[in-house]
Amino acid sequence: MTVKSIKDYVGVSRDRVENFNGKQLVYVSWDHHLLFASPFLLCLPPETPFAAMVSGPLTALVQPDPDAAAVDWRTVEWLKDNAPFTPDFSRSLAANGIGHKDQIRFRTPGLNALLNAA
Amino acid sequence: MDMKATKKKLGMKERYRALTRDLGWEPSYQDKDAIFPYASYEGIKVHDWDKWEDPFRLTMDAYWKYQAEKERKFYAIIDAHAQNNGHLNITDARYLSALKIFLQAISPGEYAAHKGFARAGREFPGVGTQVACQMQAIDELRHAQTQIHAMSNYNRYYDGFHAFADARDRIWYTSVARSFFDDAMSAGPFEFMIAIGFSFEYVLTNLLFVPFMSGAAYNGDMATVTFGFSAQSDEARHMTLGLECIKFMLEQDPDNLPIVQAWIDKWFWRGFRVLGLVSTMMDYMLPKRVMSWREAWDIYGVENGGALFKDLARYGIRPPKGWDDAEKAIDHMSHQFMLGLYQWSFGTSFHSWIPSDEDMDWLSAKYPDTFDKYYRPRWAHIRKLKAAGTPFKNYGLARLCQCCQLPSVFTEPDDPTLTCHRETVYKGEKYQFCSDGCMDIFNNEPEKYIQSWLPMPALFSELGGDVGAWMNWVSLRDGVDNGDYDGSTDQQHFNEWRGLATSNL
Numbered sequence: 001m002t003v004k005s006i007k008d009y010v011g012v013s014r015d016r017v018e019n020f021n022g023k024q025l026v027y028v029s030w031d032h033h034l035l036f037a038s039p040f041l042l043c044l045p046p047e048t049p050f051a052a053m054v055s056g057p058l059t060a061l062v063q064p065d066p067d068a069a070a071v072d073w074r075t076v077e078w079l080k081d082n083a084p085f086t087p088d089f090s091r092s093l094a095a096n097g098i099g100h101k102d103q104i105r106f107r108t109p110g111l112n113a114l115l116n117a118a
Numbered sequence: 119m120d121m122k123a124t125k126k127k128l129g130m131k132e133r134y135r136a137l138t139r140d141l142g143w144e145p146s147y148q149d150k151d152a153i154f155p156y157a158s159y160e161g162i163k164v165h166d167w168d169k170w171e172d173p174f175r176l177t178m179d180a181y182w183k184y185q186a187e188k189e190r191k192f193y194a195i196i197d198a199h200a201q202n203n204g205h206l207n208i209t210d211a212r213y214l215s216a217l218k219i220f221l222q223a224i225s226p227g228e229y230a231a232h233k234g235f236a237r238a239g240r241e242f243p244g245v246g247t248q249v250a251c252q253m254q255a256i257d258e259l260r261h262a263q264t265q266i267h268a269m270s271n272y273n274r275y276y277d278g279f280h281a282f283a284d285a286r287d288r289i290w291y292t293s294v295a296r297s298f299f300d301d302a303m304s305a306g307p308f309e310f311m312i313a314i315g316f317s318f319e320y321v322l323t324n325l326l327f328v329p330f331m332s333g334a335a336y337n338g339d340m341a342t343v344t345f346g347f348s349a350q351s352d353e354a355r356h357m358t359l360g361l362e363c364i365k366f367m368l369e370q371d372p373d374n375l376p377i378v379q380a381w382i383d384k385w386f387w388r389g390f391r392v393l394g395l396v397s398t399m400m401d402y403m404l405p406k407r408v409m410s411w412r413e414a415w416d417i418y419g420v421e422n423g424g425a426l427f428k429d430l431a432r433y434g435i436r437p438p439k440g441w442d443d444a445e446k447a448i449d450h451m452s453h454q455f456m457l458g459l460y461q462w463s464f465g466t467s468f469h470s471w472i473p474s475d476e477d478m479d480w481l482s483a484k485y486p487d488t489f490d491k492y493y494r495p496r497w498a499h500i501r502k503l504k505a506a507g508t509p510f511k512n513y514g515l516a517r518l519c520q521c522c523q524l525p526s527v528f529t530e531p532d533d534p535t536l537t538c539h540r541e542t543v544y545k546g547e548k549y550q551f552c553s554d555g556c557m558d559i560f561n562n563e564p565e566k567y568i569q570s571w572l573p574m575p576a577l578f579s580e581l582g583g584d585v586g587a588w589m590n591w592v593s594l595r596d597g598v599d600n601g602d603y604d605g606s607t608d609q610q611h612f613n614e615w616r617g618l619a620t621s622n623l
Contacts, residue, residue, distance in 0.1 A: 003565035004306065006159045011565040013547055015572060019579040027517045027550065032535045035496050037458030038525040039537060040514030043578040061514040064503060082539055101548040103517070103539055114495045115535060 017100040024100040026093065028058055031079075031107045035065050035114055039103060046094040050087045066113040079105040130175065137177040139168070142245035156241045160306040162378075163371035167244030170366055173358045181253055185260065188348050192264055195344045196271070205275045206619055209337040210405040211612035212603050216333065217269055217342065218278045218468035219395055219403075222285035223292040224326065225265040230299035231314050232258035241307040250359050257352040264348055268341040275615075276608050278467045281593030285467050288592040290516075290573035291459065293523040294395065297570065298388050304566070308367065309381050315360025317385035320426065323353050324418040326396055332408045333400065361426075368433040375434050384562070386438035387555035391522035397452035398459060401481065402473065410484035411452045419444075440555040446531045449485050453493040458527045460500070461512035465585075467594050469603035472501050492534055509602065518572045520549040521556035525574075528552050544568060 003009050017024050024046050029039035042057050054073050062068045078085045080102060087096050098104065128136060145153055157164075198204075208214070232255050239251030266282075273279035286292050302313035331346030364382075367374045397411040409417075427437045460470045473481065478497060482489040503510045516525030530538045540551040544564045551557040560567045581587045589596050603609055 003563045004160060004309075006155065009565055011569045013545075013568040014570060015575045015579065016547065020575075021579075021582065023578070025575060025578070028514075029517075029537055029539070031537075034454070034457075034492075034529070034535065034537065035499065035510075036512060036514065037454065037461055037527045038516035039539075040512075041517055041574055042514070043583055057514075061512070064508075064510050064512075066499065081541070099548065101550060103541060103550060105539070114499055115492075 015101070020100075024093070026053070026098060027101070027103040028053075029103065029105045030062060030065070031105055032112055032115060033062075033065055033067065033108075036062075039105075044093065046098075047092045049090060049092055050096050050098075051089040053093065054089070067108065067111040070111055071108055077107040077109070079107070133179075134172075134175045134177055137179070138172070138249045139245050141249070150243065154241060154243045156306055157243050160308050160377065162308045162367055162374050164244075164367075165370055167247070169369065170244045170246040171362065172246050172250050173362055174355055176253065176355070178249070178253070181256075184351075185256075188351075189260075189264075192344055192348045193267075196268055196341055199341045199344075200271045203619070204340055205272055206612075206616050207338040207340070211276065211608045212403065212405050212469070212471065213337045213339065214272060214276055214278070214608065215468040215470065215603070216330070216399040216403040217272065217339070218282075219291070219399060220330070221265070221269050221279060221282045222289065222467065223295040223395060225262055225269075226283070226286040226292075227295050227299050227318075228258050228262035228265065230296075230303060231318065232256075232262060234299070234303045234310050234314060237303070238307040238310050247363075254356055254359060257349075257356070261345075261349050261352070264345045268345040271341060275611065277595070277606075278469075278599040278608075281467070284591075284593040288573065289465075289467060289594070290462075290518070290523075290525070291395065291466060293518075293571075293573055295392050297521075297523045298392050301388065301566075302385075308363075308377075311360065311363040312378065312381040313385045313388070315356065315363050316382065317389035319353065319356040319360045321386060321389040321419075321423065322392060322396075323357065324422060325393055325414055327353060328418065329400055329408055329414045330396070333404045336406045336408050337404055364430065364435075365433070368430075368435070379435060380562070382435065383439040384559050386444075387440040387553075387559065388522065390440065390444050391524060391552075391556070394451055394455050394524060394528075398456045401452040401484070402456045402470075402477075407480065410481075412448055412484060415448050419448075439558070440553075443531045443553065443555060447528060449488040450492070450529060450534050453481075453485075453489065454527045454529065457493070457496060457500075458516070458525055461510055462516065462525075463601050464511055464513075464596075465589075465594070465600065467592070467599045469601060469606050469608060471603040472504065473497055488534065504602075515574050515577070517550055518574050519552035519556050520570055520572070521551060521560050521567055523570060523572055524552060526550070526552040 003011070015025070020043060022045060023043050026042045026044055027039040028042060030036065040061050042053070044053060062071070078087055080098065082103070082105070151158070235251045235255035235258060239248045239255060242248055242251065269279060286296060302310050305313065327346060327349070331343055334342035334346065364378060367378050400407065400409070400411045400414060427435065456470070459466060460472065463470045478494055482494065500510045518524065519526055526537060528538050530536050538553055540554060540557045542549050542551070542557060542561060547568070549560060549568070551560065577583060577585070577588050581591065586596070594600055598607060
């Protein structure tokens with residue numbers, strides 16, 4: 001049963017990709033860097049090159065973290081759908097298989113100023 | 119002269135019968151199922167509605183008398199509060215952030231509960247149940263009204279109170295409470311009783327009202343203390359009604375057990391997520407604190423909740439599925455949530471602030487295993503950013519949970535350094551969650567939760583990502599209602615007015 005109801009009941013998803021005016025949502029999160037309280041929510045065209053997402057919004061958003069300057073984007077470990085993932089920086093989000101509301105994570109082993117501060 | 123005097127007054131028991139059971143009748147020309155179409159689809163089997171016992175045996179005439187008396191007292195004190203400049207007697211205007219959140223997120227919940235009980239009273243076939251729901255519906259309406267009246271005096275002097283209804287409908291941090299009530303009101307009458315009668319009244323009310331009203335007393339807020347007192351005797355009745363309903367279902371048929379257990383699992387977790395807001399009020403927002411969130415949880419969650427589940431064990435009920443995950447989160451959740459509220463404070467209709475050294479020492483004493491290790495370094499860094507003239511604002515917004523609708527600020531139960539990532543695909547579309555508890559709720563009824571209206575995605579789907587337009591839409595006045603308490607007009611006004619009252623300048 002997909003919902004308890006008195007008769008057949010079909011819901012409509014509110015956040016379907018067609019409601020985002022040609023864009024899509026992408027969630028990005030930096031593992032073990034919880035100065036940022038939650039994964040970032042980005043709204044980008046699916047044609048955005050992966051490199052542009054990284055050098056644009058992502059680089060800007062992570063600035064407040066003391067580790068930000070030391071991040072080498074070409075060597076960080078990426079995850080998509082919580083599994084290891086190797087993005088092609090020159091290709092678009094869509095071509096990298098990054099769909100609407102997908103969660104991208106990245107790891108920077110060894111970098112963790114705020115956790116080691118204690 | 120031997121005429122026997124007629125007995126004028128009915129005894130308590132007779133009056134109760136006359137004003138409850140005697141009001142019902144057996145339908146003769148309509149089918150009972152047609153009159154009560156929502157009574158059976160949830161799968162709860164009831165064989166004898168007369169087994170429903172109202173533990174208070176309260177009748178409408180007595181109810182009316184008690185409530186009128188309480189109203190008179192309440193409004194006398196509210197009047198005195200306004201006339202005696204009660205808005206200057208609070209410890210500090212920071213305290214008002216807790217009140218603003220309460221008014222925007224919780225008071226509208228009382229109103230929602232009123233609507234829900236009015237509906238449940240119509241949908242339940244049993245007369246005892248109908249009468250009990252009717253009274254609770256009126257109680258909840260009264261609570262919403264008295265809370266709004268009690269806080270309205272602050273609206274004349276401070277920011278952020280003026281548009282609580284818009285905040286309730288549209289802003290992001292209130293949607294955890296709004297979705298809780300929307301979920302309950304769109305469920306059947308039995309599930310509604312578990313959601314409100316059990317989760318809201320049992321799990322939440324203790325942890326919400328008791329520490330919150332003590333917090334009001336500690337911080338000189340006579341108005342809020344008064345509505346707390348005025349509601350307290352009602353709450354005791356509501357808790358008993360919720361428990362009575364659970365026991366009634368469990369005693370009526372053994373097949374009801376797994377259904378009730380699933381609801382207890384679900385609504386415990388939904389209630390626990392609403393408590394995320396409460397934990398920040400207790401640990402961060404009260405200038406003079408009553409007890410830590412951890413201490414409140416130990417008393418009202420572990421001790422009282424534990425006793426309740428021990429009591430229900432004889433029916434085969436076990437503690438809720440999320441209980442262990444909840445316990446693991448207690449020493450983290452207020453810090454994780456408050457860090458979020460601060461970094462998104464450009465979008466809150468209340469003020470937040472960086473805890474002072476003294477505050478942080480208190481937090482580390484109350485949370486010896488977690489605060490210094492995980493959270494003090496973050497606050498210290500945020501303070502450094504502010505001192506450098508680059509105050510921390512996270513314009514990345516947040517991933518909201520499809521079920522509880524809170525930003526995913528919570529970590530893995532066993533790893534407080536890693537955000538909890540949970541996702542599922544339903545009918546080809548992806549959905550994100552903050553926890554196993556929320557994902558399980560979704561997976562049980564996906565057709566319901568795919569419809570969630572999530573405030574942050576809506577900023578992009580409906581307003582094209584225009585934060586200024588969003589602020590207008592939620593009635594948030596930028597630079598007035600939002601942002602850091604330090605430098606706010608609330609802070610300036612409070613200091614200025616209090617200065618006038620206590621000095622000769």
